[in-house]
Amino acid sequence: MNNSKNQRDSDIQKKIDHEIRMRDGACKLLAACSQKDQALEAAKSLQTCSTRIMAYMSELQRMKEAQVMQKVTRRSSDAGPMDDRLPCKGKVAISDLRIPLMWKDTEYFKNKGELHRCAVFCLLQLGGEIFDTDMVIVDRTLTDICFDNTIVFNEASPGFELRVELYSCCSEDDYSAGSTPRKLASKLSSSLGRSSGKKLRATMEPGPCSPVSNGGASPLLLPVPSVPGPKYHLLAHTTLSLSHIQDSFRTHDLTISGNEECSYWLPLYGSMCCRLAAQPHCMTQQMTSGCLKVKQLGGDPQSWTEVYAVLKGTSLFCHHRQEDVEANVEPAFTIAINKETRIRASEKDPQSKVQNIRISNQYGGEEVTHTLTTDSREDTHRWMEAFWQHFYDMSQWKQCCDDLMKIELPSPRKPAPVTPKQGSLYHEMAPLATPSCEGLLLQDNAVSAEIRALLSSYYNDSY
Numbered sequence: 513m514n515n516s517k518n519q520r521d522s523d524i525q526k527k528i529d530h531e532i533r534m535r536d537g538a539c540k541l542l543a544a545c546s547q548k549d550q551a552l553e554a555a556k557s558l559q560t561c562s563t564r565i566m567a568y569m570s571e572l573q574r575m576k577e578a579q580v581m582q583k584v585t586r587r588s589s590d591a592g593p594m595d596d597r598l599p600c601k602g603k604v605a606i607s608d609l610r611i612p613l614m615w616k617d618t619e620y621f622k623n624k625g626e627l628h629r630c631a632v633f634c635l636l637q638l639g640g641e642i643f644d645t646d647m648v649i650v651d652r653t654l655t656d657i658c659f660d661n662t663i664v665f666n667e668a669s670p671g672f673e674l675r676v677e678l679y680s681c682c683s684e685d686d687y688s689a690g691s692t693p694r695k696l697a698s699k700l701s702s703s704l705g706r707s708s709g710k711k712l713r714a715t716m717e718p719g720p721c722s723p724v725s726n727g728g729a730s731p732l733l734l735p736v737p738s739v740p741g742p743k744y745h746l747l748a749h750t751t752l753s754l755s756h757i758q759d760s761f762r763t764h765d766l767t768i769s770g771n772e773e774c775s776y777w778l779p780l781y782g783s784m785c786c787r788l789a790a791q792p793h794c795m796t797q798q799m800t801s802g803c804l805k806v807k808q809l810g811g812d813p814q815s816w817t818e819v820y821a822v823l824k825g826t827s828l829f830c831h832h833r834q835e836d837v838e839a840n841v842e843p844a845f846t847i848a849i850n851k852e853t854r855i856r857a858s859e860k861d862p863q864s865k866v867q868n869i870r871i872s873n874q875y876g877g878e879e880v881t882h883t884l885t886t887d888s889r890e891d892t893h894r895w896m897e898a899f900w901q902h903f904y905d906m907s908q909w910k911q912c913c914d915d916l917m918k919i920e921l922p923s924p925r926k927p928a929p930v931t932p933k934q935g936s937l938y939h940e941m942a943p944l945a946t947p948s949c950e951g952l953l954l955q956d957n958a959v960s961a962e963i964r965a966l967l968s969s970y971y972n973d974s975y
Contacts, residue, residue: 520575524575525572527564527568528565528568528572531565534557534561535558535562538554538557539739541554541557542554542555543739543741551741551742555681555741555744556679559679560642560644563637568640571640599669599670599792601666601668602669603668604757604788605663605664605665605790605791606676607661607662607787608786609645609661609785610659610784610786611657611780611784612656612780613781615779616779628684629649629650629651630650630682630683630776631649631650631681632650632679632681633648634677636675636676636677638665638668638675639667641665643661643663646661649683650778670909670910673753674752675749676749676750676751678748678749680776681742682775744776745769745776746769747768747769747780748766748769748780749766749769750767754910757789757911757912758788759915759917760787762786762787763784764783764785764786765783766783768780789918790909790912790917792912792913793905794909795825795912795916796824796825798822799824800898801823802821802895803819804819804885805817806819806847806883807883817830819844820834820836822837823902825916826849828847828848828849828871829846830843830846831843849902850913852873853872853903854871854872854873855871855896855903866887866888866889867892868892869884869895869899871884
């Protein structure tokens with residue numbers, strides 16, 4: 513048990529270390545960006561990495577507190593028996609995310625006034641899993657902010673809280689390159705000429721602000737150099753839970769931050785539309801399986817049917833042979849297992865000394881009962897325990913266990929192009945790219961050849 517806890521601690525610490533490296537890389541990329549769209553993507557990656565770091569630190573803290581509480585409970589002499597039954601985990605998917613906008617008539621219909629344009633994206637967090645959507649440029653020509661991403665959280669419990677945060681950054685704001693070391697700043701400014709170089713050098717002086725101020729990171733644990741440039745601000749957020757899950761497109765309320773005086777402001781209606789679906793493991797995975805003898809109540813007392821049964825979803829699938837399960841052959845028959853099903857252990861059979869299991873369901877006002885028997889008392893206990901756990905899972909996941917909801921899995925993201933290591937920051941960061949850190953690496957043409965050469969020269973001189 514201790515080894516398992518230590519392994520989980522170590523895994524989370526590795527995630528934190530990885531995100532810190534990615535965050536530092538995002539700072540350097542932001543400092544090197546010469547174009548607006550590059551800087552907006554780099555700033556988005558910086559915000560995402562910072563949020564992940566804080567989430568992993570919180571998860572590590574919760575694990576430490578849980579370990580302490582467990583030790584205290586064990587030492588307590590008056591601690592009563594504890595129910596250690598836990599509900600199964602499951603997948604939670606959010607898709608078709610739409611946020612309607614409420615432009616003034618003069619802005620949208622008459623196309624008057626300044627064209628206010630913002631870059632926006634969503635961060636979605638459930639426990640220790642954090643994902644980001646693509647960045648979308650929004651102006652008055654759009655009536656809705658649309659994110660086409662399908663995001664799936666794989667380790668949700670029925671008590672989950674899915675936090676959705678909408679971040680915005682005014683893409684029209686003037687900004688300069690980030691906080692680059694003076695040596696690199698001097699090279700960059702020299703190459704840009706006297707006038708432009710003077711302005712660039714002035715903006716690269718270190719400052720007190722932190723690029724992760726939105727995430728509330730501790731400066732002691734997360735020292736980050738000042739990075740002037742575009743910064744995203746939290747524009748709106750909401751938290752979704754099990755009660756919001758319905759196998760359809762629904763509207764949810766948003767809490768809006770900021771006001772019309774903020775440069776990142778967008779006129780939101782105050783609502784968000786999406787499809788939120790869940791697939792508990794009890795609905796998609798085999799919860800238990802094994803050989804059984806089955807007969808229907810009212811039939812011949814000797815007419816037992818030998819089957820290989822699989823408990824999954826809302827059915828007990830009864831196959832003639834175990835090989836039929838592996839070959840995906842249709843079951844010989846099924847027995848309903850749902851919230852209305854009643855299961856009980858009957859009296860011991862006088863001949864076999866083994867308890868039977870009776871499963872009763874209502875069909876059109878008529879009760880139909882199936883009797884199951886196993887080869888041993890241990891098997892009967894195993895099946896009964898599996899049924900109780902199954903009913904407990906269903907009671908916790910509620911409407912998610914009425915029918916299997918459909919989840920469209922997101923298409924795999926294209927891997928970043930592999931380039932030979934050349935010593936520059938751009939190439940040095942290529943091996944760090946992972947699907948969970950989309951947006952950190954820019955494509956090969958995103959950073960100009962001049963910037964790449966200067967970065968390469970700078971890091972070769974430094975090391």
